[in-house]
Amino acid sequence: MPKPDYLHFFIDPNRCIGCQACVQACTECDTHRGESMIHLEFLDRAESVQTVPVVCMHCEQPTCAEVCPADAIKRTGDGVVQSARKPRCIACGNCVMACPFGVPEVYEDRQIMMKCDMCYDRTSVGRKPMCATVCPSQALFFGTREQIEQLRPMSTPLNRFQFGRQTISTRVFMMMPAELVTRQPYLDVTAAMDERPRARAIALTLIADSDPFAGVEV
Amino acid sequence: MNGDGRERLDIRIDDADRQGLTGTAPAALDRPLRDVEQVTIAPDWRPMDEQPAWRTDFPIDWPQDQYVERRDFMKFMVLTSLAFTAGQLWIAAENWWRRQRGGAGLVRLAALDDLTVGATRTFAYPSEQDPCVLVRTGEQSFVAYSQKCTHLSCAVLPRVAEGIIRCPCHEGLFDLASGRPVAGPPRRPLSRVLLEFRAGQIYAAGVEERTA
Numbered sequence: 001m002p003k004p005d006y007l008h009f010f011i012d013p014n015r016c017i018g019c020q021a022c023v024q025a026c027t028e029c030d031t032h033r034g035e036s037m038i039h040l041e042f043l044d045r046a047e048s049v050q051t052v053p054v055v056c057m058h059c060e061q062p063t064c065a066e067v068c069p070a071d072a073i074k075r076t077g078d079g080v081v082q083s084a085r086k087p088r089c090i091a092c093g094n095c096v097m098a099c100p101f102g103v104p105e106v107y108e109d110r111q112i113m114m115k116c117d118m119c120y121d122r123t124s125v126g127r128k129p130m131c132a133t134v135c136p137s138q139a140l141f142f143g144t145r146e147q148i149e150q151l152r153p154m155s156t157p158l159n160r161f162q163f164g165r166q167t168i169s170t171r172v173f174m175m176m177p178a179e180l181v182t183r184q185p186y187l188d189v190t191a192a193m194d195e196r197p198r199a200r201a202i203a204l205t206l207i208a209d210s211d212p213f214a215g216v217e218v
Numbered sequence: 219m220n221g222d223g224r225e226r227l228d229i230r231i232d233d234a235d236r237q238g239l240t241g242t243a244p245a246a247l248d249r250p251l252r253d254v255e256q257v258t259i260a261p262d263w264r265p266m267d268e269q270p271a272w273r274t275d276f277p278i279d280w281p282q283d284q285y286v287e288r289r290d291f292m293k294f295m296v297l298t299s300l301a302f303t304a305g306q307l308w309i310a311a312e313n314w315w316r317r318q319r320g321g322a323g324l325v326r327l328a329a330l331d332d333l334t335v336g337a338t339r340t341f342a343y344p345s346e347q348d349p350c351v352l353v354r355t356g357e358q359s360f361v362a363y364s365q366k367c368t369h370l371s372c373a374v375l376p377r378v379a380e381g382i383i384r385c386p387c388h389e390g391l392f393d394l395a396s397g398r399p400v401a402g403p404p405r406r407p408l409s410r411v412l413l414e415f416r417a418g419q420i421y422a423a424g425v426e427e428r429t430a
Contacts, residue, residue: 061261065278077281167263 002078003123009132010148010157011053012175015139016040018051022131022140029119029130035107037083037116038131053140055131056081056103056116057161058171064095064104064115072113079171080120084113100163100189118172154178160186258282321424327352327362330418336378340365343411343422350411351376351383352420355394360420362411363397369404383408397428406430 018040026036039054062081065073072088073095075081084095084104091111095104104115119129123142127133132142141148148157157173158181167186174187258279260269277283322344333339333354343350349365353376363383365373372387376394383392390402397408412424 060259061263062278063261066261071276073278074283075279077279082280166261169259 001124002076003080003118003120004126005078006144007123007126007142008145008148008157009055009058009118009129009172010141010143010175011055011172012139012141012152012155013050013052014175015137016051016053017137017139018042018049019136021134021136022053025130025134026116031121032114035114037114039102053131053135054101054103055129055140055172056118057101057159057168058118060169060171063098063100063166063168067094067098069094076120078124080118080123081115082120083115083117086112089113100161100166100168148173148175156181158185158187162186162188162190164190322422324414324421324423327413327420327422330415330420333360338376338378341422344425348425349373350422352411352413353378353394360413360415361394361397362413362422363392364409364411364425366409367404368399368406368408369402374408 020040022038023036023040026032026038027034029037037055040051041054042048043050043052058075058079058081060079062073062075065075065081068084069092070088070090072084072090073081074085089112091106091108091113093106093113095113095115096106104113106113119127119131123129128142129140132140135141138151141151145157152175154177155175156178158176159170159173161168161170176187258266258277260266260273266274274282325341325343327341327343328339333352335354335356337354339352341350341352342348350362351365351374352360352362354360355378363374367374367385367387367390369385369388369390372385374383374385374390374392376383378394381394382400383394383397384390385392385402385404388403390404391400392398392404392408393400397410399405399407407428407430409428410426411422412426414421414423
Protein backbone atom coordinates (compact mmCIF):
# COMPACT_ATOMS: atom_id res chain seq x y z
CA MET A 1 0.00 0.00 0.00
CA PRO A 2 1.48 3.36 -0.96
CA LYS A 3 1.66 6.50 1.10
CA PRO A 4 -1.55 8.46 0.43
CA ASP A 5 -0.85 11.07 -2.21
CA TYR A 6 -2.58 13.90 -0.41
CA LEU A 7 -0.48 13.63 2.76
CA HIS A 8 2.80 15.50 2.83
CA PHE A 9 5.63 16.08 5.21
CA PHE A 10 6.31 19.70 6.15
CA ILE A 11 9.37 20.87 8.01
CA ASP A 12 9.29 24.24 9.71
CA PRO A 13 12.78 24.79 11.09
CA ASN A 14 11.71 28.11 12.66
CA ARG A 15 9.56 26.23 15.10
CA CYS A 16 12.19 23.71 16.14
CA ILE A 17 13.01 24.06 19.84
CA GLY A 18 15.69 21.35 19.90
CA CYS A 19 13.84 19.16 22.39
CA GLN A 20 15.07 15.92 20.82
CA ALA A 21 11.59 14.35 21.07
CA CYS A 22 11.75 13.35 17.39
CA VAL A 23 15.15 11.74 17.89
CA GLN A 24 13.91 9.74 20.85
CA ALA A 25 10.73 8.68 19.06
CA CYS A 26 12.71 7.61 16.01
CA THR A 27 15.18 5.66 18.15
CA GLU A 28 12.38 3.65 19.70
CA CYS A 29 11.04 2.42 16.38
CA ASP A 30 11.28 -1.34 15.98
CA THR A 31 12.51 -1.30 12.41
CA HIS A 32 15.82 0.29 13.46
CA ARG A 33 15.78 0.09 17.23
CA GLY A 34 18.47 2.06 18.99
CA GLU A 35 19.40 4.21 16.02
CA SER A 36 17.78 7.49 15.13
CA MET A 37 17.18 8.13 11.47
CA ILE A 38 16.36 11.77 12.13
CA HIS A 39 19.24 14.08 12.85
CA LEU A 40 18.85 17.17 14.96
CA GLU A 41 21.47 19.61 13.75
CA PHE A 42 22.65 22.87 15.23
CA LEU A 43 22.76 25.57 12.60
CA ASP A 44 25.68 27.46 14.05
CA ARG A 45 26.41 26.25 17.50
CA ALA A 46 28.85 28.97 18.38
CA GLU A 47 26.40 31.71 17.55
CA SER A 48 22.96 30.35 18.19
CA VAL A 49 20.89 27.64 19.86
CA GLN A 50 18.76 27.21 16.76
CA THR A 51 18.37 23.58 15.75
CA VAL A 52 16.89 22.04 12.66
CA PRO A 53 15.51 18.53 12.29
CA VAL A 54 16.91 16.70 9.27
CA VAL A 55 14.76 13.97 7.76
CA CYS A 56 15.13 12.46 4.33
CA MET A 57 13.74 14.97 1.86
CA HIS A 58 12.72 12.19 -0.56
CA CYS A 59 14.11 13.86 -3.66
CA GLU A 60 12.43 13.42 -6.98
CA GLN A 61 15.97 13.01 -8.35
CA PRO A 62 17.56 11.07 -5.48
CA THR A 63 21.31 11.64 -5.71
CA CYS A 64 21.95 8.82 -3.23
CA ALA A 65 20.29 6.34 -5.57
CA GLU A 66 22.04 7.85 -8.58
CA VAL A 67 25.47 7.20 -7.12
CA CYS A 68 24.72 3.79 -5.58
CA PRO A 69 26.99 1.29 -7.35
CA ALA A 70 25.06 -1.70 -5.98
CA ASP A 71 21.62 -0.49 -7.07
CA ALA A 72 20.55 -0.81 -3.45
CA ILE A 73 18.56 2.40 -3.01
CA LYS A 74 15.13 2.25 -4.56
CA ARG A 75 12.16 4.55 -4.58
CA THR A 76 8.63 3.26 -4.36
CA GLY A 77 5.90 4.50 -6.67
CA ASP A 78 4.63 6.97 -4.09
CA GLY A 79 7.93 8.85 -4.21
CA VAL A 80 9.38 7.57 -0.93
CA VAL A 81 13.10 6.84 -1.25
CA GLN A 82 13.58 3.68 0.74
CA SER A 83 16.48 2.73 2.95
CA ALA A 84 19.18 0.57 1.34
CA ARG A 85 18.14 -2.96 0.35
CA LYS A 86 19.92 -5.19 2.83
CA PRO A 87 21.12 -7.90 0.40
CA ARG A 88 22.49 -5.35 -2.05
CA CYS A 89 24.10 -2.65 0.10
CA ILE A 90 27.88 -2.92 0.24
CA ALA A 91 28.30 -0.06 2.73
CA CYS A 92 30.55 1.88 0.36
CA GLY A 93 29.29 5.20 1.65
CA ASN A 94 28.81 6.81 -1.76
CA CYS A 95 25.32 7.89 -0.75
CA VAL A 96 26.66 9.53 2.40
CA MET A 97 29.06 11.61 0.31
CA ALA A 98 26.49 12.40 -2.37
CA CYS A 99 23.35 13.31 -0.43
CA PRO A 100 23.07 17.11 -0.51
CA PHE A 101 21.04 17.10 2.70
CA GLY A 102 23.40 14.80 4.62
CA VAL A 103 20.76 12.21 5.45
CA PRO A 104 22.16 8.69 4.87
CA GLU A 105 24.51 7.13 7.37
CA VAL A 106 26.64 4.02 6.99
CA TYR A 107 26.69 1.68 9.95
CA GLU A 108 30.11 0.07 9.68
CA ASP A 109 29.43 -2.61 12.27
CA ARG A 110 26.47 -3.96 10.30
CA GLN A 111 27.82 -3.01 6.86
CA ILE A 112 24.63 -1.27 5.83
CA MET A 113 23.39 2.21 5.05
CA MET A 114 20.27 3.22 6.90
CA LYS A 115 18.28 6.36 6.41
CA CYS A 116 14.90 7.90 7.08
CA ASP A 117 12.18 6.29 4.99
CA MET A 118 9.38 8.54 6.25
CA CYS A 119 8.33 5.70 8.57
CA TYR A 120 7.09 3.74 5.60
CA ASP A 121 5.46 1.13 7.82
CA ARG A 122 3.27 3.90 9.25
CA THR A 123 2.78 6.32 6.36
CA SER A 124 1.87 3.54 3.95
CA VAL A 125 -1.17 2.82 6.10
CA GLY A 126 -2.04 6.50 6.43
CA ARG A 127 -0.45 7.19 9.81
CA LYS A 128 1.94 10.00 10.60
CA PRO A 129 5.67 9.37 10.86
CA MET A 130 6.88 8.95 14.42
CA CYS A 131 8.74 12.26 14.57
CA ALA A 132 5.72 14.21 13.33
CA THR A 133 3.46 12.65 15.95
CA VAL A 134 5.69 13.65 18.86
CA CYS A 135 6.96 17.07 17.75
CA PRO A 136 5.56 19.44 20.42
CA SER A 137 6.09 22.61 18.40
CA GLN A 138 4.91 21.08 15.13
CA ALA A 139 8.19 21.86 13.43
CA LEU A 140 7.61 18.48 11.84
CA PHE A 141 4.12 18.28 10.42
CA PHE A 142 2.51 15.54 8.40
CA GLY A 143 -0.82 16.27 6.81
CA THR A 144 -2.54 17.81 3.88
CA ARG A 145 -1.65 21.03 2.12
CA GLU A 146 -4.95 22.55 3.20
CA GLN A 147 -4.13 21.89 6.82
CA ILE A 148 -0.70 23.52 6.62
CA GLU A 149 -2.12 26.51 4.80
CA GLN A 150 -4.63 26.94 7.59
CA LEU A 151 -2.09 26.46 10.34
CA ARG A 152 0.73 28.60 8.90
CA PRO A 153 -0.81 31.43 6.89
CA MET A 154 2.46 33.38 6.85
CA SER A 155 4.50 30.55 5.35
CA THR A 156 4.55 28.74 2.07
CA PRO A 157 5.77 25.21 1.54
CA LEU A 158 8.80 25.01 -0.73
CA ASN A 159 10.33 21.92 -2.25
CA ARG A 160 12.91 23.21 -4.71
CA PHE A 161 16.54 23.44 -3.72
CA GLN A 162 19.53 24.70 -5.64
CA PHE A 163 22.91 23.18 -4.90
CA GLY A 164 25.33 24.92 -7.23
CA ARG A 165 24.17 23.79 -10.66
CA GLN A 166 22.07 20.94 -9.32
CA THR A 167 18.38 21.59 -8.91
CA ILE A 168 16.51 19.18 -6.70
CA SER A 169 12.81 18.94 -6.04
CA THR A 170 11.70 16.98 -3.03
CA ARG A 171 8.61 15.28 -1.71
CA VAL A 172 9.17 16.80 1.71
CA PHE A 173 8.34 20.47 2.01
CA MET A 174 10.24 23.16 3.86
CA MET A 175 8.13 26.00 5.25
CA MET A 176 9.39 29.38 4.07
CA PRO A 177 8.23 32.94 4.65
CA ALA A 178 5.62 33.53 1.97
CA GLU A 179 7.11 36.78 0.71
CA LEU A 180 10.48 35.12 0.23
CA VAL A 181 8.97 32.37 -1.89
CA THR A 182 7.19 34.80 -4.15
CA ARG A 183 10.50 36.48 -4.80
CA GLN A 184 12.48 33.29 -5.39
CA PRO A 185 10.60 30.00 -5.80
CA TYR A 186 13.58 27.91 -4.75
CA LEU A 187 16.12 27.80 -1.97
CA ASP A 188 19.71 28.40 -3.02
CA VAL A 189 21.48 26.32 -0.41
CA THR A 190 25.05 26.89 -1.55
CA ALA A 191 24.53 30.65 -1.60
CA ALA A 192 23.00 30.53 1.86
CA MET A 193 26.00 28.67 3.22
CA ASP A 194 28.26 31.69 2.79
CA GLU A 195 25.69 34.15 4.02
CA ARG A 196 26.39 35.62 7.42
CA PRO A 197 23.48 36.53 9.66
CA ARG A 198 22.86 40.25 9.56
CA ALA A 199 22.15 42.45 12.58
CA ARG A 200 22.56 39.52 14.88
CA ALA A 201 25.43 40.81 16.94
CA ILE A 202 24.37 41.49 20.50
CA ALA A 203 26.19 44.39 22.07
CA LEU A 204 26.14 44.33 25.83
CA THR A 205 26.18 48.07 26.47
CA LEU A 206 26.31 47.52 30.22
CA ILE A 207 29.92 46.59 30.10
CA ALA A 208 30.90 48.47 26.99
CA ASP A 209 32.92 51.14 28.76
CA SER A 210 35.05 49.15 31.10
CA ASP A 211 36.04 45.58 31.42
CA PRO A 212 34.55 44.38 34.74
CA PHE A 213 37.08 41.61 34.93
CA ALA A 214 40.09 43.85 34.40
CA GLY A 215 41.21 43.56 37.99
CA VAL A 216 40.71 39.81 38.20
CA GLU A 217 43.89 37.85 38.30
CA VAL A 218 43.76 34.45 36.80
CA MET B 219 -16.32 30.27 7.23
CA ASN B 220 -15.07 32.67 9.82
CA GLY B 221 -14.94 36.37 9.92
CA ASP B 222 -11.48 36.55 8.44
CA GLY B 223 -12.58 34.65 5.34
CA ARG B 224 -10.53 31.57 6.11
CA GLU B 225 -12.21 28.26 6.61
CA ARG B 226 -11.49 26.69 9.95
CA LEU B 227 -10.81 23.01 9.82
CA ASP B 228 -12.20 20.50 12.19
CA ILE B 229 -9.31 18.15 12.72
CA ARG B 230 -10.93 16.01 15.33
CA ILE B 231 -10.08 12.45 14.42
CA ASP B 232 -13.30 10.95 15.78
CA ASP B 233 -15.59 13.25 13.82
CA ALA B 234 -18.31 11.13 12.27
CA ASP B 235 -18.41 13.26 9.15
CA ARG B 236 -14.73 13.21 8.48
CA GLN B 237 -13.57 12.05 5.13
CA GLY B 238 -10.25 10.61 4.27
CA LEU B 239 -7.64 9.96 6.86
CA THR B 240 -7.14 13.47 8.13
CA GLY B 241 -10.68 14.74 7.86
CA THR B 242 -9.81 17.26 5.22
CA ALA B 243 -9.58 15.34 1.99
CA PRO B 244 -12.41 13.66 0.12
CA ALA B 245 -12.42 9.92 0.66
CA ALA B 246 -12.00 9.36 -3.07
CA LEU B 247 -8.52 10.85 -2.84
CA ASP B 248 -7.27 7.68 -1.22
CA ARG B 249 -5.77 6.72 -4.56
CA PRO B 250 -2.59 8.38 -5.87
CA LEU B 251 -3.58 10.95 -8.43
CA ARG B 252 -0.96 10.41 -11.09
CA ASP B 253 0.24 7.22 -12.66
CA VAL B 254 2.43 5.59 -10.04
CA GLU B 255 4.37 3.79 -12.77
CA GLN B 256 5.81 7.05 -14.08
CA VAL B 257 7.62 8.70 -11.22
CA THR B 258 11.18 8.95 -12.48
CA ILE B 259 12.60 12.41 -12.99
CA ALA B 260 16.20 12.40 -14.21
CA PRO B 261 18.68 14.65 -12.40
CA ASP B 262 19.09 16.86 -15.45
CA TRP B 263 15.28 17.28 -15.64
CA ARG B 264 15.13 16.22 -19.28
CA PRO B 265 12.43 13.76 -20.38
CA MET B 266 13.15 10.05 -20.18
CA ASP B 267 13.30 9.72 -23.97
CA GLU B 268 16.43 11.84 -24.02
CA GLN B 269 18.14 9.92 -21.25
CA PRO B 270 20.95 7.41 -21.89
CA ALA B 271 19.92 3.77 -22.19
CA TRP B 272 21.50 2.68 -18.91
CA ARG B 273 19.00 4.78 -17.02
CA THR B 274 16.21 2.53 -18.19
CA ASP B 275 18.36 -0.56 -17.54
CA PHE B 276 19.06 0.41 -13.93
CA PRO B 277 15.99 2.32 -12.84
CA ILE B 278 15.83 3.91 -9.43
CA ASP B 279 12.12 3.38 -9.05
CA TRP B 280 10.61 0.15 -7.90
CA PRO B 281 7.79 -0.03 -10.44
CA GLN B 282 10.29 0.12 -13.31
CA ASP B 283 12.79 -2.09 -11.51
CA GLN B 284 10.25 -4.84 -10.93
CA TYR B 285 8.66 -4.54 -14.34
CA VAL B 286 9.31 -7.40 -16.73
CA GLU B 287 8.16 -7.05 -20.31
CA ARG B 288 6.26 -9.97 -21.81
CA ARG B 289 8.82 -10.10 -24.61
CA ASP B 290 11.72 -10.23 -22.14
CA PHE B 291 10.01 -12.99 -20.19
CA MET B 292 9.44 -15.02 -23.38
CA LYS B 293 13.03 -14.46 -24.41
CA PHE B 294 14.21 -15.74 -21.06
CA MET B 295 11.96 -18.79 -21.25
CA VAL B 296 12.99 -19.70 -24.80
CA LEU B 297 16.70 -19.27 -24.15
CA THR B 298 16.55 -21.25 -20.91
CA SER B 299 14.66 -24.12 -22.54
CA LEU B 300 17.15 -24.02 -25.39
CA ALA B 301 20.02 -24.30 -22.93
CA PHE B 302 18.35 -27.25 -21.21
CA THR B 303 17.76 -29.01 -24.53
CA ALA B 304 21.37 -28.45 -25.57
CA GLY B 305 22.47 -29.84 -22.22
CA GLN B 306 20.45 -33.00 -22.72
CA LEU B 307 21.92 -33.47 -26.20
CA TRP B 308 25.40 -32.94 -24.78
CA ILE B 309 24.83 -35.61 -22.12
CA ALA B 310 23.54 -38.05 -24.77
CA ALA B 311 26.60 -37.38 -26.96
CA GLU B 312 28.92 -37.88 -23.99
CA ASN B 313 27.29 -41.23 -23.18
CA TRP B 314 27.52 -42.34 -26.80
CA TRP B 315 31.16 -41.31 -26.98
CA ARG B 316 31.99 -43.14 -23.77
CA ARG B 317 30.37 -46.32 -25.09
CA GLN B 318 32.30 -46.00 -28.33
CA ARG B 319 35.54 -45.57 -26.48
CA GLY B 320 34.93 -48.79 -24.53
CA GLY B 321 36.16 -49.70 -21.09
CA ALA B 322 39.62 -49.55 -19.66
CA GLY B 323 40.39 -53.10 -20.69
CA LEU B 324 41.80 -55.91 -18.65
CA VAL B 325 44.34 -55.10 -15.99
CA ARG B 326 46.02 -57.86 -14.00
CA LEU B 327 45.69 -57.21 -10.29
CA ALA B 328 47.15 -60.22 -8.55
CA ALA B 329 47.44 -63.93 -8.59
CA LEU B 330 44.80 -65.89 -6.67
CA ASP B 331 47.43 -67.25 -4.35
CA ASP B 332 48.82 -63.81 -3.49
CA LEU B 333 45.82 -63.03 -1.30
CA THR B 334 44.84 -65.06 1.70
CA VAL B 335 41.22 -64.97 2.88
CA GLY B 336 40.60 -61.57 4.49
CA ALA B 337 43.56 -59.94 2.78
CA THR B 338 43.21 -56.67 0.90
CA ARG B 339 45.19 -55.02 -1.82
CA THR B 340 44.90 -51.50 -3.24
CA PHE B 341 45.25 -50.72 -6.90
CA ALA B 342 44.38 -47.97 -9.36
CA TYR B 343 41.78 -48.62 -12.02
CA PRO B 344 40.89 -47.56 -14.67
CA SER B 345 43.32 -44.63 -14.37
CA GLU B 346 46.02 -43.67 -11.90
CA GLN B 347 43.60 -41.26 -10.27
CA ASP B 348 41.06 -43.93 -9.35
CA PRO B 349 42.18 -45.75 -6.22
CA CYS B 350 40.44 -49.07 -5.67
CA VAL B 351 40.65 -51.86 -3.15
CA LEU B 352 40.49 -55.62 -3.72
CA VAL B 353 39.31 -57.85 -0.86
CA ARG B 354 39.28 -61.63 -0.67
CA THR B 355 36.20 -62.22 1.44
CA GLY B 356 36.15 -66.00 1.18
CA GLU B 357 37.83 -68.98 -0.37
CA GLN B 358 36.10 -68.41 -3.68
CA SER B 359 34.82 -64.84 -3.35
CA PHE B 360 36.56 -61.61 -4.24
CA VAL B 361 35.17 -58.07 -4.24
CA ALA B 362 36.71 -54.87 -5.49
CA TYR B 363 35.41 -51.32 -5.02
CA SER B 364 36.47 -47.85 -5.78
CA GLN B 365 38.01 -46.33 -2.69
CA LYS B 366 36.26 -43.00 -3.13
CA CYS B 367 33.53 -42.59 -0.56
CA THR B 368 30.31 -41.53 -2.27
CA HIS B 369 29.85 -38.82 0.34
CA LEU B 370 32.92 -36.59 -0.07
CA SER B 371 35.45 -38.84 -1.80
CA CYS B 372 37.54 -39.76 1.23
CA ALA B 373 39.43 -43.06 0.92
CA VAL B 374 37.38 -45.87 2.42
CA LEU B 375 39.05 -48.73 4.31
CA PRO B 376 37.70 -52.28 4.42
CA ARG B 377 37.24 -54.03 7.77
CA VAL B 378 36.94 -57.58 6.66
CA ALA B 379 36.31 -59.09 10.09
CA GLU B 380 33.27 -56.83 10.63
CA GLY B 381 32.07 -57.21 7.05
CA ILE B 382 32.04 -53.50 6.40
CA ILE B 383 33.92 -50.79 4.57
CA ARG B 384 34.44 -47.73 6.72
CA CYS B 385 35.03 -44.14 5.73
CA PRO B 386 37.01 -42.45 8.52
CA CYS B 387 36.08 -38.90 7.55
CA HIS B 388 32.42 -38.92 8.62
CA GLU B 389 31.93 -42.46 9.89
CA GLY B 390 30.25 -43.69 6.74
CA LEU B 391 29.81 -47.45 6.62
CA PHE B 392 29.30 -49.63 3.54
CA ASP B 393 28.41 -53.29 3.30
CA LEU B 394 31.49 -55.26 2.29
CA ALA B 395 29.59 -57.81 0.23
CA SER B 396 27.56 -55.39 -1.86
CA GLY B 397 29.15 -51.95 -1.37
CA ARG B 398 25.83 -50.45 -0.34
CA PRO B 399 25.78 -47.74 2.34
CA VAL B 400 24.56 -48.96 5.71
CA ALA B 401 25.30 -46.04 8.03
CA GLY B 402 26.54 -42.46 8.06
CA PRO B 403 26.22 -39.73 5.46
CA PRO B 404 26.78 -41.67 2.20
CA ARG B 405 23.62 -42.41 0.25
CA ARG B 406 25.00 -44.11 -2.87
CA PRO B 407 26.85 -47.43 -3.07
CA LEU B 408 30.54 -47.56 -3.92
CA SER B 409 31.47 -48.09 -7.57
CA ARG B 410 32.17 -51.76 -8.07
CA VAL B 411 35.16 -53.01 -10.07
CA LEU B 412 34.18 -56.02 -12.16
CA LEU B 413 36.62 -58.89 -11.76
CA GLU B 414 37.60 -61.71 -14.09
CA PHE B 415 39.55 -64.79 -13.19
CA ARG B 416 41.78 -66.38 -15.80
CA ALA B 417 44.37 -69.06 -15.16
CA GLY B 418 44.77 -68.31 -11.52
CA GLN B 419 45.08 -64.58 -12.08
CA ILE B 420 42.66 -61.79 -11.09
CA TYR B 421 41.90 -59.13 -13.66
CA ALA B 422 39.93 -55.90 -13.38
CA ALA B 423 37.50 -55.85 -16.30
CA GLY B 424 35.48 -52.70 -15.90
CA VAL B 425 33.79 -50.35 -13.45
CA GLU B 426 30.13 -50.52 -12.59
CA GLU B 427 28.93 -47.05 -11.55
CA ARG B 428 25.89 -47.35 -9.37
CA THR B 429 23.48 -44.72 -8.17
CA ALA B 430 21.29 -46.88 -5.93
